[in-house]
Amino acid sequence: MPAQLHLPTVLVLYKTALLAGALSTLHVRHRAVRPRGLALLATAFLLLAFGSALAGMGEYEAVPYWLWTHLSLLMGTAGYALYWAGMRGLSGRRRIRAVWVAAVPIAWLVLGLATQFPLENLPRAAAFHLTAALALVASVWEVLRDHRREPLPSRWPLAALLCLSAAIYATRLFYIVNDAATADGFALAFYIQILCHFGIALMIATLSKERAEARLEQAAQTDPLTGLGNRRWFVSRLPADLPPGSALALLDLDLFKQINDRFGHAAGDRVLVEFARNAAGQLRDYDLLARFGGEEFVLYLPTVAEKEATAVAERLRASTQALQIREGGTAITVSVSLGLAWIDRAGTPLDDWLRAADAALYEAKSQGRNRVVRAAPPAQRSHPASAGR
Ligand SMILES: Nc1nc2c(ncn2[C@@H]2O[C@H](COP(=O)(O)OP(=O)(O)OP(=O)(O)O)[C@@H](O)[C@H]2O)c(=O)[nH]1
Incomplete structure (x- = not known):
């Protein structure tokens, strides 16, 4: 099966899935009464798509090498830091301070500029995969920790998809660190990530819809003055x-x-x-x-x-x-x-x-x-x- 995947096509579809995720999340945000985390998630999808597009253009030497390597790593790590912050907001937590979100990509940028490690493919890929896997695990935690307080059914499939995405990044990281990564494995991993991105975008929309319905149901059963049930x-x-x-x-x-x-x-x-x-x-x-x-x-x-x-x-x-x-x-x-x-x-x-x-x-x-x-x-x-x- 991996041998049948055409890597350039998979990479185009990967960016398409991210763009679709951004557009669908923006649409849900536009329709939501009190959107939470959706702007951050849409921005995260966009950053990841642009980071991936930049890396693709770099491979064809359309952009100076030093520029696309540093910039694509910055966009990728910033994208996943925002992804975590967005999932946290979507789950119902208070907005996190921007400095915490910016800390991860800025740390990688400073380290990258100081050591120039992003100029090498494997260390750059390892840094991106490590950040992605950790941000996704943190996102699973954010989505599930509020389950008791707000038991929306879509939390579980969303967490499962985030887990799968994190597992793929972690597995890839293992292969990268051991210098055993292959093009076929790369294509298969990106193919699964495409499915995850579509699934996650769908679950973001579903969770927002379930939340709106639960709020309507609660409003229909609550006395607005005293807060007691009616x-x-x-x-x-x-x-x-x-x-x-x-x-x-x-x-x-x-x-x-x-x-x-x-x-x-x-x-x-x-x-x-x-x-x-x-x-x-x-x-x-x-x-x-x-x-x-x-x-x-x-x-x-x-x-x-x-x-x-x-x-x-x-x-x-x-x-x-x-x-x-x-x-x-x-x-x-x-x-x-x-x-x-x-x-x-x-x-x-x-x-x-x-x-x-x-x-x-x-x-x-x-x-x-x-x-x-x-x-x-x-x-x-x-x-x-x-x-x-
Ligand atoms: N401020 C306020 N008044 C309300 C609300 N709902 C009903 N009322 C008022 O409650 C009053 C109820 O008056 P009545 O039914 O005559 O009863 P009462 O004056 O409590 O007399 P008894 O029941 O016989 O002791 C009315 O003046 C209503 O306008 C509300 O949500 N807010």
Whole structure:
């Protein structure tokens, strides 16, 4: 198979793959809402393509020898340093300082000018291959380290392609250092790199698309004011059949209209945010708190004893009453009423439990507000087929 690869054609295709990578990455960047690392990656693709083109022109003596050797090494190493920085940005990390990215190519340039090693083919190729392999391994690390925080499926194929590309460079480096590199091996390595570049460009586009979809999904399920999940999020997270030994509560801020009327809508918003922050801070990691709309919130406590659920509700009520939200010279105070339903049996639809909690909330308001009222369990449905209608 290697003998069938025509090296000059492979080298032309290699540059074409890099150009295609640059164009596709620029296109994705143009379409992305908050692009990260894509400009760096497109520049990296371009630098690698120009570095490779310059080396090709040098081989035909179209450029002075000293110029293309130094310059192609500079472009190649700068290209892979940018590649790493771009992958880091794409993965979601903070932008790295330019000095760290520039350090690698500048170090090679200074060393090259001082020793003139790039004038020799093997040391120049070894320096390029070493930089490329290390930058690609670092890129794999960048792409995978954020997987838990942002589990996008395309991270894995992207990392696999980067690994393959790094492995090819490392293998080539081994042959170069041992002076065993052949033209056939060279052609095969570049052929695989072509496939990697196409694949990586595709995965960059896929990852950006997956990220945009995940953000849309999250925005559709998040209340923008408080950052809590909204009704859609809450319902999607609840088990289809609430298990016995859990609790559901509706929480409604008291006389909230008066706060808006007296202090203004913006102050009312701050009260909602502070209430949400305080309430979320009182709960376990796996409890679910959402904003149902307006000044109404909903809470689900999985696996909780009846007494404990009442204690949690009572704690939320008391800590809300203790809140002091500063507005100008005065402190706004607020209270909350809660209707609490303790789930004592399976098979009753969520809507019935919500209605029961709502009735209890209504009762809490009627009794003077700032209190927790336990809900009467909803009437049991006689026919299972009617459940959920
Ligand atoms: N600032 C602010 N106000 C909101 C928001 N959503 C709803 N409201 C206001 O919340 C108020 C709710 O008023 P009501 O439903 O009369 O209830 P309340 O004044 O809290 O009285 P009770 O519930 O009976 O204690 C209305 O004035 C709404 O305009 C919001 O996102 N921000």
